[in-house]
Amino acid sequence: MPSNRVQCNGMWSIGQLAERAGVSVKTVRFYSDRGLLPEAARSGGGHRRYGPDALDRLRLIRSLRTLDLPVPDVGRVLDGQDELADIVAGQLKEVGSRLAALRWREAALQLLTDCTAEERAERLRLIGAVSTPPDTAALARFWRCWLPARLPSRVVTAVVDRAVPPPPDAPTPAQVLAFARLHDFVVSPCFVAGPRADTDYGQPEVHTPGKGYRPTVLYEGLPEAYELAAAHLRAGRAPHRGEALDCFVAAHAAALNRRDTAGFRRTLHRMLAAEPRIDHYWQLTAEILSPPSGPPEPTPGATDNWLRTALGTPV
Known part of the structure; x- marks a missing residue:
């Protein structure tokens, strides 16, 4: 046989x-x-x-x-070509993405329940423009549009990493709405086309070129000032003069090739007057990052606002 x-x-x-x-x-x-x-x-x-x-x-x-x-x-x-641990790790990542999408969808559906018909239509428009689960590409584009031109890529990347809020893994309906509103804000025509100096959508005064301005020096110096101010925010301290503010002013002075004087501080306070567009961005970001309980972690926007307020306090 x-x-x-x-x-x-x-x-x-x-x-x-x-x-x-x-x-x-x-x-x-x-x-x-x-x-x-x-x-x-x-x-x-x-x-x-x-x-x-x-x-x-x-x-x-x-x-x-x-x-x-x-x-x-x-x-x-x-056949022994791949380790089981590597395959399982890949599957875990894929399952995590699916769960994140389901949690986001669940919160979005909850957002459409207890509201008026008019609110429901607006909310549906907002969440319909966001992918599931959402990505942050539009937010990163906003910052690359907002930041001064000719910044080194490493500086741009560092700013974007700090400024772009990651979508929560298990969002509440309120966080879904805040993220959708933030996405809607950054894809508005003025930011898609790019800021133009001859319109209301131009760069803020502190970013205006032609003044011996060194933006790289500024954006490399601000993180230290923000971290010092964040400690005061966490402790609930009101804006005041001190090391955090001195560090903040020093970064601006070095970027503008100026000395830190009382006159410079008055000029800087005027230049850094509240910017409604960027303030709105940070308000929505704070809502996205708001934890279920306890105070939220200070955002760069919150620390910048604390420092600007401290800059205007009397000596």
């Missing part, structure tokens, strides 16, 4: 293997046809025969498929 035509001694038919594994014959045939479950031999009539090790392999295949691993990934694990 040819070697590939053996009797079933010590081997199982496809039906016997399926019965022992608690699956259908169709399932065993499916995995066999895709090379995941090699047959040991064929009977004289050409029927598939499997050795005892096939049962353990089939159970492993079922376990991997229960985790929703695609068939090609199962094959690579069985």
